[in-house]
Amino acid sequence: MSTTNIQTISQKQEIVILPPKKYHVILLNDDFTPMDFVVKILMDIFHLSHTQATAVMLMVHETGRGVCGVYQKDVAETKQRQVIARARTAEHPLQCVIMPV
Numbered sequence: 001m002s003t004t005n006i007q008t009i010s011q012k013q014e015i016v017i018l019p020p021k022k023y024h025v026i027l028l029n030d031d032f033t034p035m036d037f038v039v040k041i042l043m044d045i046f047h048l049s050h051t052q053a054t055a056v057m058l059m060v061h062e063t064g065r066g067v068c069g070v071y072q073k074d075v076a077e078t079k080q081r082q083v084i085a086r087a088r089t090a091e092h093p094l095q096c097v098i099m100p101v
Contacts, residue, residue: 021100023076025068027060027083028095035061037092042068045082070101 025046027038035057042053046068059066071079076098087094 020072022070023073023098023100024070025076025079026065026097026099027068028097029060029064030093030095033087033092033094037090038094041083041086045079
């Protein structure tokens, strides 16, 4: 009869929880969407003040793109869909994309 030695190995495992990835929501410039419509979108969907919304709109106009906010992926995708739906309803070609930070 053989005896088996059972050893209990105690290991302290540290669980590291990483924060979720963040994504930029970015508006892209076009030559057809009115500036006041873009400002309204920024205020309504991204909850920017009129001053902040105007600054982002000017960034989009002058550089071709502007960051509206930084969010977790699901929130960023929702905001992107809201922008596009609102633009299409108003018959504007405004584009919105998300990119990882």
